[in-house]
Amino acid sequence: MASHTEALKTADGISLKLSLQRSLRRKKRNALLLVAPLFLFILVTFLFPIFDMLLRGVENSITEEILPTTVVVLADWDPALGKLPEEEVFKAFTVDGQIAAKAKIISRLGKRLNYEKSGFSSLFRKTGRKLRKFDPEKLTSTYKENLIKIDKKWGQVETWALLHRESGSYTKSYYLAALDLTQNAEGNIEWKEADSRIYIDLFIRTLWLSCLITFLTILLGYPIAYLLATLKSKTSNLLMILVLLPFWTSLLVRTSAWIALLQKEGVINDTLVAIGIISDDSRLSMIHNSTGTLIAMTHILLPFMILPLFSVMKTIDPSYVRAARSMGATGFTAFRRVYFPNTIAGIGAGGILVFILSIGFYITPALVGGVDGTMISNFIAYHISTSLNWGLAAALGAILLALVLALYILYDKLVGVDNMKLG
Amino acid sequence: MPESNSEALVRFENVQKSYDGEVLVVKDLNLNIAKGEFLTMLGPSGSGKTTCLMMLAGFEPATHGEIYLDNVPINRVPPHKRGIGMVFQSYALFPHMTIGENLAFPLEVRKMSKSDRDAKVKKALDMVQLGAFADRRPAQLSGGQQQRVAVARSLVFDPDVVLMDEPLGALDKNLREQMQYEIKHIHDRLGVTVLYVTHDQSEALTMSNRVAVFDDGVIQQLAPPDVLYEQPENAFVADFIGDNNCLGGVVTEESENSCAVQTADGSNIRANKINIAGKGQKSTLSIRPERVIVNPEDGKVPNVFQAKALELIYLGDHIRTRMEVCGNDQFYVKIPNSSHHADLNKGDVVNIGWNEYDCRALDAQ
Ligand SMILES: Nc1ncnc2c1ncn2[C@@H]1O[C@H](COP(=O)(O)OP(=O)(O)OP(=O)(O)O)[C@@H](O)[C@H]1O
Ligand SMILES: [Mg+2]
Numbered sequence: 001m002a003s004h005t006e007a008l009k010t011a012d013g014i015s016l017k018l019s020l021q022r023s024l025r026r027k028k029r030n031a032l033l034l035v036a037p038l039f040l041f042i043l044v045t046f047l048f049p050i051f052d053m054l055l056r057g058v059e060n061s062i063t064e065e066i067l068p069t070t071v072v073v074l075a076d077w078d079p080a081l082g083k084l085p086e087e088e089v090f091k092a093f094t095v096d097g098q099i100a101a102k103a104k105i106i107s108r109l110g111k112r113l114n115y116e117k118s119g120f121s122s123l124f125r126k127t128g129r130k131l132r133k134f135d136p137e138k139l140t141s142t143y144k145e146n147l148i149k150i151d152k153k154w155g156q157v158e159t160w161a162l163l164h165r166e167s168g169s170y171t172k173s174y175y176l177a178a179l180d181l182t183q184n185a186e187g188n189i190e191w192k193e194a195d196s197r198i199y200i201d202l203f204i205r206t207l208w209l210s211c212l213i214t215f216l217t218i219l220l221g222y223p224i225a226y227l228l229a230t231l232k233s234k235t236s237n238l239l240m241i242l243v244l245l246p247f248w249t250s251l252l253v254r255t256s257a258w259i260a261l262l263q264k265e266g267v268i269n270d271t272l273v274a275i276g277i278i279s280d281d282s283r284l285s286m287i288h289n290s291t292g293t294l295i296a297m298t299h300i301l302l303p304f305m306i307l308p309l310f311s312v313m314k315t316i317d318p319s320y321v322r323a324a325r326s327m328g329a330t331g332f333t334a335f336r337r338v339y340f341p342n343t344i345a346g347i348g349a350g351g352i353l354v355f356i357l358s359i360g361f362y363i364t365p366a367l368v369g370g371v372d373g374t375m376i377s378n379f380i381a382y383h384i385s386t387s388l389n390w391g392l393a394a395a396l397g398a399i400l401l402a403l404v405l406a407l408y409i410l411y412d413k414l415v416g417v418d419n420m421k422l423g
Numbered sequence: 424m425p426e427s428n429s430e431a432l433v434r435f436e437n438v439q440k441s442y443d444g445e446v447l448v449v450k451d452l453n454l455n456i457a458k459g460e461f462l463t464m465l466g467p468s469g470s471g472k473t474t475c476l477m478m479l480a481g482f483e484p485a486t487h488g489e490i491y492l493d494n495v496p497i498n499r500v501p502p503h504k505r506g507i508g509m510v511f512q513s514y515a516l517f518p519h520m521t522i523g524e525n526l527a528f529p530l531e532v533r534k535m536s537k538s539d540r541d542a543k544v545k546k547a548l549d550m551v552q553l554g555a556f557a558d559r560r561p562a563q564l565s566g567g568q569q570q571r572v573a574v575a576r577s578l579v580f581d582p583d584v585v586l587m588d589e590p591l592g593a594l595d596k597n598l599r600e601q602m603q604y605e606i607k608h609i610h611d612r613l614g615v616t617v618l619y620v621t622h623d624q625s626e627a628l629t630m631s632n633r634v635a636v637f638d639d640g641v642i643q644q645l646a647p648p649d650v651l652y653e654q655p656e657n658a659f660v661a662d663f664i665g666d667n668n669c670l671g672g673v674v675t676e677e678s679e680n681s682c683a684v685q686t687a688d689g690s691n692i693r694a695n696k697i698n699i700a701g702k703g704q705k706s707t708l709s710i711r712p713e714r715v716i717v718n719p720e721d722g723k724v725p726n727v728f729q730a731k732a733l734e735l736i737y738l739g740d741h742i743r744t745r746m747e748v749c750g751n752d753q754f755y756v757k758i759p760n761s762s763h764h765a766d767l768n769k770g771d772v773v774n775i776g777w778n779e780y781d782c783r784a785l786d787a788q
Contacts, residue, residue, distance in 0.1 A: 323509060338517055342518065
């Protein structure tokens with residue numbers, strides 16, 4: 001008889017634990033092999049680009065590249081003292097600038113610094129032009145005087161302070177800009193002037209519109225999902241097709257349809273005028289503002305709310321409500337105390353789906369949002385494709401991502417992600 | 424059991440029900456349930472048992488007729504005002520509430536104070552021996568425990584009537600028998616009126632004061648269990664309850680209490696006249712397998728026939744034997760496993776017989 005303390009062995013004498021581990025390892029390896037192609041695909045086409053994009057929100061190697069020696073000597077200078085840098089800095093800048101000007105890349109730095117302070121683009125263009133023709137042999141004054149002669153901005157401490165601040169390989173200025181913050185000459189962080197603050201308001205508006213859209217889809221979707229879940233399957237299948245129908249038409253078509261319906265001379269206004277509810281000169285403006293965004297996006301996202309709600313409601317045993325009623329609960333109490341709590345998982349799943357989709361929605365607000373109905377994603381797109389300020393776009397995108405993650409964690413704390421049922 | 428209408432706690436009067444306007448699922452139901460009675464509706468699947476419970480609980484309207492609770496017509500009373508407890512086949516315990524909250528629910532909607540509530544919940548849980556489980560969720564209990572909670576919840580608000588729709592259907596055999604005993608025990612202790620639905624006949628026979636055998640929307644027979652088994656009134660009940668042998672034939676002779684029936688192969692059988700249409704009409708004879716005597720003494724029983732043993736099934740305490748007699752080869756005889764009967768072999772031809780009283784002449788099937 002084997003004693004109980006002895007390790008268990010399989011028939012061929014290998015310890016049981018070891019052979020179990022071996023068989024599990026094989027299983028794990030197989031699982032890995034199965035996901036490997038998709039993982040590689042996502043890594044190359046999605047994760048790397050996103051990572052690279054996020055990096056652009058802090059990356060700032062351009063100063064170093066274009067002014068390599070200047071950056072080194074400028075590092076010892078302290079802008080807080082309020083004095084211009086030493087002669088050697090001016091000399092290094094002249095040398096670096098001349099090389100960069102001849103390579104025709106100096107204006108790129110100007111463009112970059114122009115994000116921080118307007119005027120830098122033209123300053124660098126002008127300086128570049130002069131430095132290209134500059135000959136150190138013919139220099140009669142100091143480098144300092146020479147540069148100040150080219151443009152008197154080189155004689156201002158702020159100019160050098162900005163160059164000094166942005167000479168590191170990383171910068172926080174994009175993130176500051178994305179939050180409507182700026183650094184003053186002393187390097188302190190402060191709010192931008194009131195009339196140039198846009199992003200905070202935009203974030204707030206995006207969140208607010210997304211909340212409103214989520215709320216509206218719950219309000220409109222809940223009764224529909226309930227109807228679908230309780231009707232006979234023949235009827236409910238038919239209605240389900242109607243719910244899914246919008247998925248079969250392009251998003252663009254649906255949005256354009258809303259334009260046709262909602263515009264000043266559109267179907268709804270025409271009808272209201274025709275039946276005399278409103279007069280011809282007080283037509284409602286329902287499009288190219290936040291109302292338009294709200295209406296069109298609620299419509300487009302409604303199926304994403306109905307489907308998870310439906311699938312949760314489908315699993316609720318009708319005898320729950322009957323049991324509640326037999327125990328003395330009125331129809332309303334039975335709904336509130338028994339039916340509704342069992343649908344929370346569906347509301348949570350649908351809510352988070354709609355919310356996350358709408359927070360990053362782009363096409364619809366771009367088409368029907370006008371000025372006060374655009375969302376943060378429209379500005380990200382603007383900076384990516386029009387202003388080409390990718391750093392700012394990356395910072396805005398990262399903040400959006402962080403917001404969504406924070407809300408997701410909050411949701412997990414309140415409702416629990418495990419409770420979420422998507423289908 | 425009380426038969427007068429005024430004593431009945433629940434009374435179905437000429438109740439009919441149709442879901443689609445074409446088929447009557449319940450046809451002219453008349454049923455009185457006395458206070459404190461344990462009445463079981465027994466019947467095959469689709470016979471309308473659940474429909475009857477749903478009408479009484481108020482979840483389905485009766486198409487015709489009236490249901491009375493305590494002599495008050497309740498057709499127009501909504502379910503929550505009927506004060507009827509209910510145990511569902513699926514238990515219907517609320518998954519988002521603990522066991523304690525589940526039991527407190529009916530008390531809460533009755534606006535009972537918290538302290539009273541707690542005391543009642545505790546008492547009800549102790550009654551089903553689940554006092555320690557108040558803080559668990561239904562999903563954390565076994566099937567049998569959930570079932571007990573469902574029973575406790577249906578009783579916690581002291582309803583006059585409790586309806587149970589196949590509450591033990593999902594349990595295995597051992598647990599089911601144990602729960603039958605527990606439910607019966609609770610019924611005896613509380614004196615509550617129970618209307619119970621099952622399609623398991625042994626469950627119906629062991630638990631009930633009376634059993635209503637349902638078929639095709641009609642009560643075929645309503646009687647205490649022993650009467651139902653010993654004295655079935657029609658061929659359906661005889662066949663549905665317990666083991667039974669059927670012999671079809673035509674009535675050739677009829678007197679006050681007895682009759683003679685001739686089977687297709689010409690055998691004349693003396694039978695107890697119960698429910699026949701008259702001389703010359705078809706009838707079904709019902710004989711319980713344990714009432715058949717093998718090798719009866721001469722002259723002791725009126726019916727003696729030659730039978731051939733076709734199959735012997737050993738069942739321990741008895742041997743179930745399939746025989747061919749009177750042209751019927753599905754005739755079962757229960758032979759006790761005592762020494763002098765053990766010598767019967769397959770293919771043997773023996774005499775078998777039965778009393779006139781044990782052979783009931785019923786309606787044609
Ligand atoms: N909601 C309904 N709509 C239409 N027909 C129904 C409905 N409920 C039941 N039926 C029909 O009514 C008949 C009786 O059903 P019921 O549920 O009362 O049977 P039951 O005796 O409880 O059967 P089981 O033992 O299988 O539970 C069946 O033929 C069934 O198809
Ligand atoms: Mg049923």
